[in-house]
Amino acid sequence: MNWIAIGSITDIPQRGARCVATPQGKIAVFRTAEDQVFATEDHCPHKGGPLSQGIVHGAAVTCPLHNWVISLETGKALGADEGAVKTIPVRVEGERLFIALEALASKAA
Amino acid sequence: MTEKLVIIGNGMAPGRMLEHLLEKAPGRYSITIFNAEPRVNYDRIMLSPVLSGEKDYEEIIIHGDGWYIKNGITLYKGHKIVALDRTAKTVTSDHGVVEPYDRLVIATGSVPFIIPVPGNDLPGVLTYRDLDDVQAMLLAAQSRAKAVVIGGGLLGLEAAAGLSERGMDVTVLHVMPTLMERQLDPAAGYLLQRAVEQRGIKVMTKANTKAIVGNGRVEGVKLADGTVVPASLVVMAVGIRPNAVLAKDAGVTVNRGIVVDAGMRTSDPDIFALGECAEVGGQVYGLVAPLYEMARVASSHLAGDQSAAFVHNDTPTKLKVTGIELFSLGDFADGDDRQEIVLRDASAGVYKRLVLKDDRIIGTVLYGETADGAWFNDLKKKQTDISEMRDTLIFGQAYQGGAPLDPMAAVAALPDDAEICGCNGVCKGTITGAITSKGLTSLDDVRAHTKASASCGSCTGLVEQLMSLTLGDNYNPAAVQPMCGCTTLGHDDVRRLIKAKGLKTIPAVMQELEWKTSCGCAKCRPALNYYLVADWPDEYADDYQSRFINERVHANIQKDGTYSVVPRMWGGVTSSKELRAIADVVDRFEIPMVKVTGGQRIDMLGIRKEDLPAVWADLGKAGFVSGHAYAKGLRTVKTCVGSDWCRFGTQDSTGLGIRIEKFMWGSWTPAKVKMAVSGCPRNCAEATCKDVGVICVDSGFEIHFAGAAGLDIKGTEVLGLVKTEDEALEVIVALVQMYREQGRYLERIYKWAKRVGIAEIKRQIMDDAEKRSGYYERFVFSQKFAQVDPWTERASGKDKHEFRPMASVGFAEAAE
Numbered sequence: 067m068n069w070i071a072i073g074s075i076t077d078i079p080q081r082g083a084r085c086v087a088t089p090q091g092k093i094a095v096f097r098t099a100e101d102q103v104f105a106t107e108d109h110c111p112h113k114g115g116p117l118s119q120g121i122v123h124g125a126a127v128t129c130p131l132h133n134w135v136i137s138l139e140t141g142k143a144l145g146a147d148e149g150a151v152k153t154i155p156v157r158v159e160g161e162r163l164f165i166a167l168e169a170l171a172s173k174a175a
Numbered sequence: 176m177t178e179k180l181v182i183i184g185n186g187m188a189p190g191r192m193l194e195h196l197l198e199k200a201p202g203r204y205s206i207t208i209f210n211a212e213p214r215v216n217y218d219r220i221m222l223s224p225v226l227s228g229e230k231d232y233e234e235i236i237i238h239g240d241g242w243y244i245k246n247g248i249t250l251y252k253g254h255k256i257v258a259l260d261r262t263a264k265t266v267t268s269d270h271g272v273v274e275p276y277d278r279l280v281i282a283t284g285s286v287p288f289i290i291p292v293p294g295n296d297l298p299g300v301l302t303y304r305d306l307d308d309v310q311a312m313l314l315a316a317q318s319r320a321k322a323v324v325i326g327g328g329l330l331g332l333e334a335a336a337g338l339s340e341r342g343m344d345v346t347v348l349h350v351m352p353t354l355m356e357r358q359l360d361p362a363a364g365y366l367l368q369r370a371v372e373q374r375g376i377k378v379m380t381k382a383n384t385k386a387i388v389g390n391g392r393v394e395g396v397k398l399a400d401g402t403v404v405p406a407s408l409v410v411m412a413v414g415i416r417p418n419a420v421l422a423k424d425a426g427v428t429v430n431r432g433i434v435v436d437a438g439m440r441t442s443d444p445d446i447f448a449l450g451e452c453a454e455v456g457g458q459v460y461g462l463v464a465p466l467y468e469m470a471r472v473a474s475s476h477l478a479g480d481q482s483a484a485f486v487h488n489d490t491p492t493k494l495k496v497t498g499i500e501l502f503s504l505g506d507f508a509d510g511d512d513r514q515e516i517v518l519r520d521a522s523a524g525v526y527k528r529l530v531l532k533d534d535r536i537i538g539t540v541l542y543g544e545t546a547d548g549a550w551f552n553d554l555k556k557k558q559t560d561i562s563e564m565r566d567t568l569i570f571g572q573a574y575q576g577g578a579p580l581d582p583m584a585a586v587a588a589l590p591d592d593a594e595i596c597g598c599n600g601v602c603k604g605t606i607t608g609a610i611t612s613k614g615l616t617s618l619d620d621v622r623a624h625t626k627a628s629a630s631c632g633s634c635t636g637l638v639e640q641l642m643s644l645t646l647g648d649n650y651n652p653a654a655v656q657p658m659c660g661c662t663t664l665g666h667d668d669v670r671r672l673i674k675a676k677g678l679k680t681i682p683a684v685m686q687e688l689e690w691k692t693s694c695g696c697a698k699c700r701p702a703l704n705y706y707l708v709a710d711w712p713d714e715y716a717d718d719y720q721s722r723f724i725n726e727r728v729h730a731n732i733q734k735d736g737t738y739s740v741v742p743r744m745w746g747g748v749t750s751s752k753e754l755r756a757i758a759d760v761v762d763r764f765e766i767p768m769v770k771v772t773g774g775q776r777i778d779m780l781g782i783r784k785e786d787l788p789a790v791w792a793d794l795g796k797a798g799f800v801s802g803h804a805y806a807k808g809l810r811t812v813k814t815c816v817g818s819d820w821c822r823f824g825t826q827d828s829t830g831l832g833i834r835i836e837k838f839m840w841g842s843w844t845p846a847k848v849k850m851a852v853s854g855c856p857r858n859c860a861e862a863t864c865k866d867v868g869v870i871c872v873d874s875g876f877e878i879h880f881a882g883a884a885g886l887d888i889k890g891t892e893v894l895g896l897v898k899t900e901d902e903a904l905e906v907i908v909a910l911v912q913m914y915r916e917q918g919r920y921l922e923r924i925y926k927w928a929k930r931v932g933i934a935e936i937k938r939q940i941m942d943d944a945e946k947r948s949g950y951y952e953r954f955v956f957s958q959k960f961a962q963v964d965p966w967t968e969r970a971s972g973k974d975k976h977e978f979r980p981m982a983s984v985g986f987a988e989a990a991e
Contacts, residue, residue, distance in 0.1 A: 072982040081694060081720040084981035090933030095981060099694045111241025116736045119724040121697040130724040132233055134241075135697070146623030149241025165977055169984055 069157055069164040076161060083127070085115055085117040087140060088167060093154055094118035095163065096138050104138035105165050107155045111136075111149030177205045180477065181266055181274050183256045183421070184282035185210035186636070187219055188450030188466040190237055195474035197246055201434075203478065206248045207274055209266070211304055211683045213253035215239055216386050219305070220463055220598060224496050226309050226337030228886055258427040261443055264779035278445055278477060280435060281422055285415035285461070292326065294387030300409045303334045315408040316341035319888075320522055323347075323396045323406035325384055327354040329494060331412035332371060336496040338410070339376050342888055347371070348382040348396065350413075358492040358503040362519075363526050363542040370499050370524075379404070391648050417452045429674035432459040437484035439473040449473045455485050463598045464490045471592040491552055491597055493545075500541075502548035505555055506530065507538035518569045527569055529924075534562045547571035549637060550585065553593045586640040595641065596627035596634045606638060609646045618642065638640035659698035661690050666919035670706055679711050681718055702920035707806065708843050709915050712957035719974070725805035728977050729965040730787055738787060740778040741804035742794050743840065746833035746852075747775030756797030764790055774811030774849060776802055786979055791966035808843045809850075809911075812836040813861065817871070826871035828854035828973070831900055835907060841962040842954070844925070845918030848911060863891045864922040867907055872896075876903040880910060880936075881928040889925055895941040910940050916953075 077099040078084045086093045092108035094117045108118045115131030125135055125138045128157060136143045141153040153164040182189050185208050186555045193206070221235040254268035259279075259954055267273045287302035289295055301311050312334070315322070319342040324335040327349030339345045345353075353364030354371070368378050383399035387409055395405040417432030428434045428442035432454030439447045439455070449469040451461055460466060468485060475483035480570045491504040509515075509532045518527040523543065529551065531536035536555040541548055550572040554561060572585040589595075591604030609615060609625045621638055622629040628638040643650045657663050661691070664672070669688065681703050685695060700721035707715040719727050730738035739925055744753070761769055767781040782790055791801075803810060812835050813819065817828030832852040852869040862868025862883035868891050870877040873899040879891035893911065897903050912985035913936065920925045928936055939946045971977075 070984045072984060075983050077976065079720055079976065084976060087980045088985040089984040090985075092980070111244060112239040113242070113734070114736075116732075116946060119728075119732060119736075121700060121721065121723065123694050123696045123700065131734065133697060134239075143241065147239070147241075149239060149245050165984075 067155065067168040069102055069166055069170045072163050072165055073160045075101065075158065078103075079160070083120070083122060085116075085118050086165065090167070092116070092118070093165065094127075095156070096122055096127060098122060098138070102138075103156050103158055103163060105154035106141055107135070107152045107154070109151060110134055111143060111151050111167065112147065117151065177203065178277040179260050179275060180206045180278045180280065181276035182206065182208045182280045182282060183266065184208075184252065184450065184452075185212070185214075185216050186282060186284050186450060187216065187237065188284075188470050189280060189282040189462060190216040190465065190470075191467050191469060192282075192449065192470035192474045192477075193246075193248070195471055196208050196477055199480075200478035204278070208243075208248060208250070209254045209256050209268055209272075209274075211253070211255040214250075214306065215243070215250070217306065220495070222303075222306065223333035223337055223885050225306075226312060226334065227340040228337075231886075232306060233546065256421060256922075259421055261425055261427075261446070269297035276445075278447070280451040280473065280477075281427075281441070281448040281452060283418040283421060283452045287411065287419045288414040288416055289411060290384055290413060291780065292384055292386050294389060294393075295411075297387055297389050297392030297393045299389070299407060300387060300411065302408055303330055303412045312338060312408070312410065313341065314852070314905075316343050318407060319343060319923035320407040321346070321405055322408040322410065323398070323404055324410045324412060326414070327351070327380070328376065328412065328414070329355065329492065332367075333495055333652035334410050335376050336374065338408075339374055345375075346377040346379060346406070347379065347658065348384060348398070348404070349380050349617070350383055352380050352547070354378065355494075355503075358540075359501070359542075360528060360540055362528070363501070363503070363540050366524060366526055366542050367494075367499065367501060399781070415451065415461060415589075416688070417454065419452050422446075422448065422452075430454050430457075435595070437472070437486075438476045438481065439485065440476065441467055447473050447476070456487055462490045462492070464488075464600055467598075467600055472556070478894055484841075488556070491539075491548060493597070500543055501546045502541040502545040503539065504548070504552055506539035507540055516565075516569045529569060531561070534560050534565075536561060546585070546636070549593055549595060549634075553589065556594075583640055583644060586637060587644055596625075596629075599626040599629065601625050601627040603641065606641050607645045609686075610642060615642075616646065616649060641723045658702060659696055661685075661692040661695050662688060666689060666702065666922075666933070669703070670710075670917075670919075673706055673710055679714055680716075681706065681721060689877055694881050705843060705845065705920050709957070713959045726807070727974075728784065728787060729801055729803075729805060729969065730782070731805045733780065735781075737781045737783055739778050740782055740787070740790060740794075740802075741772060741776045741802040742799035743802040743836075744776050745836050746812055746829050748814075748829060748833065749777075750760045753797055753799065756794065756799070760790055760793045763793065772804070772811075774804075775813050776804065776811060778804070785978055785980075788970050788975070790972035795967050795970055796963075799966075801966045803840065806843065807846050808841070809836070809839045809848050811849055813849075814849040814866075815852075815854050815859035819850075821854055823857060824871070825873050826854055826876065826900075828852040828860065828869070828871050831869065831871070831876070831903065832860075834900065835904060838904060839911065839958075840906065841964075842911070842915070842958060843961065844911065844915055845912075846921050846923045848924065849912075850907075865891065866890070867910065869903060869907075875899070878903060878906050878910075881925040881933070883923060887925070892928065894937060904938060905951050906948065908954050909947045910936070912950040912954035913939060915957075916950075926952045952979060 081099050083094050083096045093105055094108040095105045097103050105121050108116050110117055112128040112134045115129040117127050119130045120127040126135050128135050134147050137144050142150045157164040216238040218235040218237050224230040233988050254270055255267045256271050258267040262751045265273050265275045287304050309855050322338045322345045324331045324347045335347045336346045353361045385399045386397040388397050392410050395403045397403045419429045419433045422433045423429040432452055433448040435441050435453050435455050439449050441448050448896040450466050463977045472483045472485045489505045494501045514531045516529045525543035528540045537560050539551045547771050589603050593603045595603050599974050606625050606627050615621050684703055704718050704721040724732050730740050764786050766779045770778045772778050812832040814829045814832030818824035848866045850867045851860040851865045853860040853862045854871045864882040868879040877896050878894040880894050882891035
């Protein structure tokens with residue numbers, strides 16, 4: 067895995083999210099009320115809404131465009147909706163955050 | 176090597192077929208779909224509720240884009256297949272895509288029948304088939320003019336009810352003597368006609384359309400007897416016919432529809448057909464239940480199970496017009512070998528008729544009271560000998576075997592394989608089984624898991640009875656609708672308890688009111704945040720993470736993730752300096768679209784999120800503040816030019832509008848609040864469809880409220896007449912504060928007013944001076960904390976994390 071530093075957990079508000087720009091598009095990094103950190107592609111499986119702009123509750127986010135609720139743990143849509151967003155591995159070391167971009171690593175190699 | 180499955184058409188039948196196929200043979204096929212409509216799969220049965228305004232398009236989507244992605248299905252939207260080459264085994268779309276197939280499924284549905292009369296192609300003549308038709312009708316309905324629906328069948332009556340609901344003056348023309356003659360006998364047809372007429376819809380039977388007349392666009396419909404019925408919209412709903420052209424041109428056997436065997440296979444063994452375009456056993460179908468049966472059979476064959484076979488079953492017909500109960504099933508023509516049992520109750524508007532042959536039910540017509548439909552359907556399907564209960568049969572299941580008259584007993588007595596939901600073919604056992612095994616407690620849960628009551632909804636009552644049978648006291652449909660799944664309390668209880676217990680933070684509310692989730696959801700958090708902002712303006716710290724993105728970044732998110740920005744223009748008045756500043760901002764940030772809004776403001780659309788603070792900084796330099804076009808709060812005060820310029824103006828409407836807007840901007844409300852001030856009763860500012868409106872008259876100011884011109888259209892109510900501008904302002908402010916204190920989150924003023932009563936609001940605001948000044952004072956106090964321009968704050972650095980990416984990574988590596 068190619069772990070890339072993206073900043074500190076304190077950069078993200080609790081129950082909020084920030085974006086990380088990558089060559090493959092935006093990645094949303096979420097911080098829950100309990101300081102868990104998750105990352106997914108910033109693209110709702112329904113109509114591509116920016117999940118990073120949604121309301122974070124528990125370990126889930128509600129898409130701002132049409133209110134799909136996406137589990138941050140699995141990337142899957144919750145409730146009766148069907149679909150999934152790609153999740154991105156995150157490592158927390160103290161306050162520092164890293165994400166893994168596998169495809170990039172192989173491209174660079 | 177996966178086989179290539181190509182599907183032409185993306186309606187409900189192929190959608191259901193794919194669901195089965197993905198379950199039965201996952202990964203077996205690589206699947207491509209061509210859809211002539213530029214959309215995903217949606218529930219066509221629900222177009223009527225979309226037309227009448229009970230649902231919107233988003234709510235009727237069956238498979239969103241994500242579903243296709245997740246299942247690895249390629250969907251070509253807006254691609255019509257124009258050629259099928261059976262030798263090369265390819266299909267070609269009108270955009271030139273050529274796709275090879277191993278197996279092909281044709282599901283091209285049907286086309287509406289257009290009556291071959293002169294003028295049938297005039298602008299303003301529509302059919303009723305897909306979402307585009309509905310949208311065209313909604314557009315036409317805005318004129319609230321006259322509409323004619325040709326066809327008094329199921330579809331025609333639903334279209335008529337929808338258009339009437341939208342405010343049009345509707346006439347239904349039906350060529351036969353009674354409505355829905357294919358499903359109803361004349362007696363029931365007559366009752367139906369009466370019910371339709373009671374809704375203000377005119378019905379003309381034996382009306383034979385001869386021509387559609389108009390110069391350049393529709394002006395009326397001419398009948399064979401010479402009558403001309405005036406109309407600016409004509410909807411043809413006289414029937415459908417299978418769309419089999421493509422198959423026919425390719426040499427596949429076609430009769431009325433594409434001929435298939437009981438396994439849904441056409442004359443070409445690699446090609447299947449299903450849905451409204453298919454003809455099986457000499458019959459074509461238009462109701463959803465047999466189409467879903469076709470989907471099940473076709474999926475089995477595609478998955479390799481050759482035993483599945485389509486069996487014809489009579490499908491009950493129900494009319495999806497709220498308030499009209501109607502059920503018809505099977506064959507009800509008279510005949511020497513047939514007997515009938517009829518029950519009429521004129522005062523209750525009930526009519527029931529059973530047609531019997533050899534002591535078995537072969538046909539049923541129920542009007543006004545349809546609860547026993549499922550039971551009669553079951554008796555007919557099983558060919559039960561009814562001779563034992565013949566005397567009481569017509570009274571329904573509750574009367575059989577001396578059982579007491581109890582609707583619950585009737586449902587309880589249904590066998591497990593009795594069909595409850597005809598649209599989706601869900602039987603009683605499936606529903607009760609899901610309730611028990613999955614622990615379902617709400618109707619929404621049952622819909623999500625079983626699909627029962629999830630299509631047309633006419634079986635909702637039965638499903639609810641099943642839930643209460645299965646769950647006993649744990650199911651209480653009459654209870655207050657909870658705010659969301661996180662609590663059992665309704666909005667009003669939560670608001671009351673926030674005040675009574677002095678709760679001043681969201682965690683405190685959740686703790687004290689025993690929230691079921693750790694930190695709420697996207698439904699309750701914004702509501703709680705508003706209630707706390709409204710109730711404790713000085714003490715509560717606004718929780719931005721509980722606001723929707725629009726209110727968090729003070730701009731409107733657009734479908735592509737960019738934002739739109741609307742600066743405030745007080746009363747809709749601007750200047751050359753302001754316009755120049757806007758023009759400069761548009762050029763500098765390459766803003767792709769500038770548009771004038773309905774509320775007399777200028778909207779800049781397509782701004783990248785990162786640019787927002789800089790855009791606001793530039794706008795701020797020209798004196799602009801946020802227009803709150805994104806807020807559940809005061810939006811705009813629209814004005815006409817009033818006595819300063821207009822020869823009819825009676826008061827300075829522009830001045831009053833600006834004064835109101837300057838006084839009230841920045842206030843948060845349960846839902847958006849739009850206002851207008853017109854300088855005379857000609858009402859150029861359209862004040863009588865606003866949340867709050869003022870009509871200036873010679874003797875003063877007439878204050879209006881509770882209008883609507885969105886999902887619903889409703890003229891305002893008059894609150895009262897006051898003499899001076901000062902009084903007008905006090906009354907309006909007090910009214911809005913009363914709404915702020917009582918409204919449920921997302922409840923517009925007209926809905927709140929309907930709930931608490933117009934008379935009560937008048938009494939408190941117009942007649943009770945003490946109450947009025949109390950409301951006024953509380954609003955003024957709250958404004959001390961609310962009137963802060965959010966754009967200036969953010970342009971100078973507040974919440975800057977909202978607008979910038981946290982990091983940019985990977986670009987350097989990629990460049991190596």
